[in-house]
Amino acid sequence: MTRHIDIRKNTYLDSVSLMSMSTKANGIEGVTQAFIAMATPMNKEVLANLSITDPAIDDARPSDLMIVIDTDEDQLARAVGEVDDILARKSAGNAAADIRYNTLGQAFDEVPDANLVLISVNGAFAAREARKALAADRHVMIFSDNVSIEDELELKTMAHEKGLLLMGPDCGTAIINGTGLAFANAVRRGSLGIVGASGTGSQEIAVRIHELGGGISQLIGTGGRDLSTSIGGIMTIDAIRALDADPQTSVIVVVSKPPADEVASAVLAAAGATTKPVVVAFLGSERTESGYANVTLASGTHAAAVAAVRAAGIDGAGVSESVDTALVQRVRSALAPEQKYVRGLFCGGTLCDEAMFLALETFDDVYSNIQKDPARHLTASMPSVAHTYLDMGDDDFTDGRPHPMIAPEVRLDRLIAEARDPEVGVIALDFIVGFGSHENPVGVTVPAIAKAKAIAAERGQHLEILAYVLGTDLDTPAVAEQVALLEEAGVTVASSSTNLGLLAREFVAKDDTL
């Protein structure tokens, strides 16, 4: 233990500041006790009572500053340095104050031109804030989930009556006036307007349109329940009408899981009543005829994007949905006869949906946590069975943890577990980049991919890892960078969500048909 005593002549600091400095100095690691005080008779007495005496202290005058530091010998220099820093009043940067508001009311008062509120607070509080925003005539996007269907209906009815957008709840993506909200990809602006009840489905179509040379006028998310019978498509229909009235939009795309029949009919009627070509993708729906001359039905995201750009007069020719047969043959011959199954581990709900529907066209034994058939339904705690496609962004999997689009590492354990199953031929993975998403989803997954392949190799099998990266050349990281990392890791990279689903299915199909 060493005592450092420093008397600084004619150095005045006010008592309140000194108390604060003493408190900080006592918090320095390695400091047993520290006093910083003016050498007044009272302060000298305090030191004497604590048996801190020194001739220098006796000689000090009330105008002198006393610094006493008790510390370990080897910590002395550092501790003295830190106390000097405190005395020098080095404050932690005085960057221009970041103005924040406590309530929406305040924000609207102070920033009257604020015109849309993106809500991502806990779902228990989201409806209340959304109501306030609508009441103040602001458009709303609710990213939060766990908002009741009653609240959703009330909010959407209110928004409809006021002519406002109420995107969500559980709306993951939107692009308004060229600005991506929440999870969105950087795409060029253009004349194609998207209305999406499914987040990653909308992202996928926007990305495909961008890749095909088109651009996005608006992408309006509606939340997954908008086309339920309870909500009846209120926001989807309002959005279709708004895009119809929008001079920047020439073609409208609607994407959703298959809605209830009467809601599907209402949406198609609204689409049919517009003056513009409309492409409707009810993913997995068996409906083939829209009944309206201007409305085309598309079965998948890729087909929807191609139909839309063509309707907009952009040459989408040469873009084919069909798979690379040589690739399929190569993978088939590399797999052992017992490697019959696909295991898909997805971040994007719609990507999982699309791949699963494509698998169901060929196979019966397709299991999933989003399977409607209760006999083929899995929960997060259950092991995979036959062909298994898991939406790992589903509540059952996240259970309070971040969504895999933000934290793709939540899939890694499952990836290794699937690799240990000798009946698995293909593991399919999606990677989503762009605003909101993880900054390097492939990077955090590559080591597990190598390990998975090694596990299969140990038992003499080739394990096919098939991946798709949802993103554009304008995203950060750019999609090409992520693809390069995957190819380096020996991963086969699909060209679209649809392509991923088709390849996965075909790789394990044992007949020779394609």
Place this chain on the structure above:
Amino acid sequence: MTINNLFGSDLRPVNLGLDMFADDLAAQGARPVRMDWAPPGGGDPDVIDALSRLERPEIAEKIDAANAVALERILAAQPFLEGFGQALDTVPGMTPTTILHAGPPIEFSRMSGPMKGAVTGALVFEKLASNLDEAFELAASGEITFSPCHEHQSVGSMAGVTSASMWVHKVTNRAFGNTAYTNLSEQLSKILRFGANDQSVVDRLNWMRDVLGPVLAGAMELNTDGLDLRLMLSQALHMGDEAHNRNVAGTTLLFQALAPYILESDFTTKEKREVFDFIKSSDYFSGPTWMVTAKAALDAANGIENSTVVTTMARNGVDFGIRVSGTGGQWFTGPAQEVIGPMFAGYTRDDGGLDMGDSAITETFGIGGFAMAAAPAIVALVGGTVEEAMGYSRSMNTITTGNNPNITIPALDFMGVPTGIDVRKVMETGLLPLINTAIAHKEPGIGMIGAGITHPPVEAFQQALRALADRLA
């Protein structure tokens, strides 16, 4: 603005929630409006329900109108110092065996260490007990009446212990005719109100009873006009006080006003000299004066039907209590909080007693922590920079009904101090009133060991809000 109007405008998004979305919006050049949001009502579903009921337009309108009246009464108050008197002769309901204390009601056994110290010291001072041990027994015997200062038109700093022979300020709100009281400063450190109670403390109380009180009372008898305390307070803020923890300007102004009358009085030069020396011994001398000024103003705003304006915030070292205009005398309480701030050399956080005293009446009125921006000299109390102090004062606008044009902060372009804490706004934002205050040692008999900032417990506001909702909606 319709959807198509939005398409034709610049998008100006408000980001309520995950900050990473705002960062992405900023990266796209969208200038997001950022929020510092907390779940309303501390996240309690009952409280949120109460808040929603009070937000119904017809109810909200009634409340807003009542709060406007409450604010107007606070702003229009004209507290004048009329004189000084002994508590027994002056304070309503006072008896020789009554001990008034700070904060909401509390029985002796539950009192904090410093408050027990002050109570027992006062019993010795009043000669109701001959020593501290006897005083403890007496205090616990049931023969002493304990009552909150606030229920006797009074306030008391720290322990707030006021006994029959102590001298008190008499302040009348000339705009509304109500009167309020508070005892005299013992100046700082080892004193009764911080729980100290040895002979030196009792000796000082004896001198205050025999010399200080009579001299001040004599002086004010010569001043028939009274002293306009609001005017003086307003000047003190312009001179760098916030009138809770910094009172150097206010004490100088008060002394300047009292001195000629003290000189003119019939007391001996020795006595006058003692009084002057006592006043000089601590800048805190006028601290109680600003408390009673605030009390006189706020009492006039109490009992307005439908009002959600807070008229009392007070702590007894165990419980923190608030009272609201629309619910009159009812206390809403929660646990008193720790006070965080610099400590005197030799003491640590573990030594500190919990938040105590009626001095939060200053914040209730809009000074103290609410006027932090007026007192840059003591920003170290809030651990930070002058800029942060400015932010503290501005942030209180979020939870108040209006600003006091009579008491302003020069550094904020003469913004009036934020006034009229609205229970609804506190619950809506989760932003609690900021209180500047002193720290007493947690054990009886020691005294002041530091100063810092604290907040009321959220529970007190939750209770108040539920009671208001049950009453009004």
